[in-house]
Amino acid sequence: MAKTAPASVKTPPPVDFERSLDELEQLVARMEGGELSLDESLTSFERGIGLYRHCQQSLEQAELRVRLLLDPDAPDSAEPFEPEL
Secondary structure (H helix, E strand, O other): OOOOOOOOOOOOOOOOHHHHHHHHHHHHHHHHHOOOOHHHHHHHHHHHHHHHHHHHHHHHHHHHHHHHHHOOOOHHHOOOOOOOO
16 A cells, blocks of 8 residues: 555645756755754755756756657657757
8 A cells, every 4th residue: 555645744846947956956055044043944955856857857857858858768868969060
């Protein structure tokens, strides 16, 4: 039997890549400003890690989609597009 999260635990809605990256940049700027308390810094760091992972996953999914478009039969052997000069 598969385990499910309790009904009281809410998963945050998915956020698009651009908004995640923008929020991550804002968090970094605030943390670099040095005006946050220790608790605020830790909370911001935790949020930043989550945003980083979301962005990384989005980029990996985009790369897979591009590989499938370049060579649907063998996506692992797809080579990057090189424009003619």
